[in-house]
Amino acid sequence: MLPSTQAGLVFNIQKYSLHDGPGIRTTVFFKGCPLNCLWCHNPEGISPQRAIVLLESRCLACGECRSACPLPAASEDCGFLPLRLADCTLCGGCVDACPSGGRQMLGATRSVAEVMAEVLKDRVFYEDSGGGVTVSGGEPLRQPQFLLALLAACRREGLHTVLDTTGFGHTRHLLAAAAMADLVLYDLKVLDDARHRQLTGVSNKTILANLHHLDREHRNIWIRMPLVPGCNADLRNLQQLAGFVRDLRHVTLVNLLPFHRTGIDKFARLGMTHALDGVQAPSAELMATAVSIFHDAGLEVRIGG
Template structure:
């Protein structure tokens, strides 16, 4: 029976494809984007997280640790401790639930049981299941098995990928998915390395391959002030995206610091501490660059109003390129 490592199953998701969805997050990602809002999904192995605000400082975790942690200090055991075997004794001993193990092995039927619970919502909203990460292509057998199981149940499927995997496995997964959400961060290879720690060469080649074999691709671009929020970077991505034939939507995703607290809880350095979300003006500038290439770019709220306010009149042109103009 196929199984894989899952770090979250998010119900009632409305940001990972059309309609109401269940998003399954697979653990492990080869990229290390500085702004990642799911840092608990980066490491492929399980890890411990401690929610300080729930910790009573009782020290039960130290007492329970077979490594003799009780002798090394007071209060909660630090996470990512040298020698930790991830036995889970400290998690089980924690009376407040402050200490948790992130990542659990689940079988395909176990995941499907959770997905199928909300079938009624998918049918009413045009939603379905999205397999995300981390990078879902790091567990390709499990990914394909989940997609096939959803398809057998008639459930709309999407994968959310950064394209980090073999082209063969990406193609195999995409053939089982109704929609591919494809994350892009930068076109320039060196810039991409600075932002994510990895080359984007295979990512771009994989997207070009995908465009030849799949008819429904949404490109997703994070907009992170101080990292990738600049006009030249957007122009490069827009020019590349415009060469593809099957991009049915471009989502520009404004950075939000909602996941920042997780870094401390995981014992990781937070590189985006103090970074604010992009302004509506910044988002509107990005939207215009993609729209000028004729791409079906999606935005909302104030940024959309700003784009609309600059829309040419009927005498001046056919529209700004937003979906409503088409």
């Protein structure tokens, strides 16, 4: 049996989630992702390390964070500490000292037992709604032992399980995790490999090959496709992806996820720049076209998660 003492790095445990599989769910977000999609709405999940963020609207400029920091550079100025202080050890002293929650640590090490204690508080909601637990990220396959132990613990409790993955990982990890998931949410973005590299930072060869492996082993796969104008929402890409998915046997649903700008503020909080500053959500007309392309390929399609 996989141990419940197994631990991993998590950046959020989101309750009452309605967009990560059927029913009411708790979504556990694993930290660390090998992709770097230009439209990412969870940039805090990309780095596999913990990180400090500053919510400027909450900051009182009291300087408590600076006083708590043991580094010599902290006492060289006043006001709030900069996010990227040289030699920062991520000790968390400044976060603990902050009286307003303005300075926060992203990412915490959690054992399977700790995550399960949180997850099980909402069992009644799962049972009433046909929901359960979704493991997402970041990319869950980056922490395979933690992922397998968590899914196994959910199974022991009889909870419905969903794996939400980019598919970019070792095939054996994907198949082992999928074997313990009732449903797999599998992201597809662009079929052209060169374009995929430009938009996500990685080749799609592993992702496409893994999807074929998964399709041979699993009976319930939902394809999740973000639609981002100027990136992947052109007719050619939509038609190529619809053709690719049509040839799989066990895709039960395609989710088209319109780009939204809610992740953009997070980039600033993390001291990162968002590459799609001027991009807007896709029009209703574009969404209708995308739906008809996948529908005409004989696929069940839904807008949203």
